[in-house]
Amino acid sequence: MNEILDAILAPDTTSADFAGLTIPESYRAVTVHKDEAEMFAGLESKVKDPRKSLHVDEVPVPELGPGEALVAVMASSVNYNSVWTSIFEPVSTFGFLERYGRLSPLTKRHDLPYHVIGSDLAGVVLRTGPGVNAWGPGDEVVAHCLSVELESSDGHNDTMLDPEQRIWGFETNFGGLAEIALVKSNQLMPKPQHLSWEEAASPGLVNSTAYRQLVSQNGAAMKQGDNVLIWGASGGLGSYATQFALAGGANPICVVSSDQKAEICRKMGAEAIIDRNAEGYKFWKDEHTQDPKEWKRFGKRIRELTGGEDVDIVFEHPGRETFGASVYVTRKGGTIVTCASTSGYNHEYDNRYLWMSLKRIVGSHFANYREAWEANRLIAKGKIHPTLSKTYTLEETGQAAYDVHRNLHQGKVGVLALAPEEGMGVRDEEMRAKHLDAINRFRNV
Structure with a gap:
């Protein structure tokens, strides 16, 4: 791995140099173990501790198949x-791996007693399998998390x-952590x-998910002037929904749980903010x-912030706790x-408020390749910014x-994988300087 890292850090390594690197037999990865799948049985979700179940193991490098790539994860x-x-x-993700493993001899690789997790990465292509023409060794890439077979x-x-x-990295093995x-x-x-x-x-993952859910025709097809209620507006998913609403000319109504989180939304440019804890909303x-009285109180508060208008779109992800209010x-x-x-x-939820008012509930899950590409393109153009607040090592x-x-x-x-420290990998310092405040908006909050 040191040879690979040295090649990535060197300023003059060519594609041929990367193609000539020796792929190690094993690598370090964050895993869960199949024989520990019942370790939290009987416990409430809130007391289950990922620090007990996540391991950093040395695991074999998987066989490279057609249409695939091995990426050195920075x-x-x-x-x-x-x-x-x-x-x-x-449910345990090992059920996903078992089912995937039954699909073909090639997918059998994924059915292992350990699961390498993680659905995001930034890194460098090391090898590509047969049939790959668009990418080659040395390409600096990010990966979206949609895995498809497309035989149907x-x-x-x-x-x-x-x-x-x-x-x-969730329903397949060999993920990005x-x-x-x-x-x-x-x-x-x-x-x-x-x-x-x-x-x-x-x-x-979150940027692409928010793009499909809010912007795409496959989701809410947000337009200029829409009032968009965003639950958890400063969180991993909601922070991108807030940015898309602002960039698309919509009016985000940001729901947060603290003044600190409200301040983050203000820094993103949002003006309509509801601190649900400070205002004491209890929907159950x-x-x-x-x-329902709390639904009505919540609706009244929204109209106070929108000049008397109800919301055109609700960006939902909390689920049970908020869904009745969202429909109302x-x-x-x-x-x-x-x-x-x-x-x-x-x-x-009360279905009278859905059917009598001709509302729609739309299910949205991640994004297709085109949607993920468009979402990443907006990041690359500096229209949407990462919301990274803190970085850990692989061991953490x-x-x-x-x-x-x-x-x-x-x-x-x-999470840093091969990257020895934060701040590495910047290739366009001039563009970065233009957006530095936005890039660091969530840092150390």
Whole structure:
């Protein structure tokens, strides 16, 4: 690995030099172990500790197949799916790997007693398999996390509809929280030149998810002037939704849980902000009963911030805790678009407010290659910025996942893999200087 790192850090290494590097037999990776899948059985989610389940192991380099690439990972990041994997919830990811392994002799590689996790990376291509023409050794890349087979017609209008669609590093093995990752070549995109490795690695999953959910015709198809309610507006996902709303001429109504998080939204340019803790919203009277009076109070507060208008779009991801309120406050003919359920999967809402007012609920999951490419292009152009707040080492990934699980973080948290320190990998200093304040907006908050 030292030879690979030296080649990446050297200013004059050619593509031929990278192609001539020896690929090591093994590499360090963050893993969960199949024989520990029941270690948190019977415990509540909030007390499950990723620091106990995530390991840094030396694992064999996987065989490189057609249409694939091996990438030297300089940096990665922690997403909520890494937390789910680490606490084996809602199910153990080893079931995903077993099912994928039954698809073909090549996918059998993924069905192992350990799972290398992680759905983001920034790094350098080391090798490509047969049939790869667009990328070669030495290319500096980021990867999005959509893995598809595309042998069914279903996925050819929208690859997210491929029956064999999976999230790399969550439903497949050999993810990005490692020194080397195995990806399909159609996951690769150019690394934004003005960003460091850890900054470039942090937007991938959440930026693409927010783009499809809010901007794409496959999601809410946001337009200028729309009022957009964004839950968790300073978080890993919501911080990108807030930026897309502002950049697209919409009016974000940012829901946060502290004044500190409200201040981050103000720095992004948002003006309409609701601190749900300070204003004491309790959408559930108890475990089984919602409180419609709180929905109404919440709707009244939104109208105070919008000049009397209801929201056109709700950017939903908390799920059970907020969904009833989200359906209620959406304007007639509006859209609730949901991509997750971090507070619970069993949503409850009053359907009268949906059907009588012709509202729509749209499910949105990650993004297809084109949507991910467009989202990354906006990062590369400096229109949307990374929301990296803190960076950990590979050995500290358990703590990083713990912080995300406990909501102790802001924006995104990064993980250095091969990169020996933060701030490396910037190729366009002039462009970086123009956007430095925005790039560092979430740092050390």
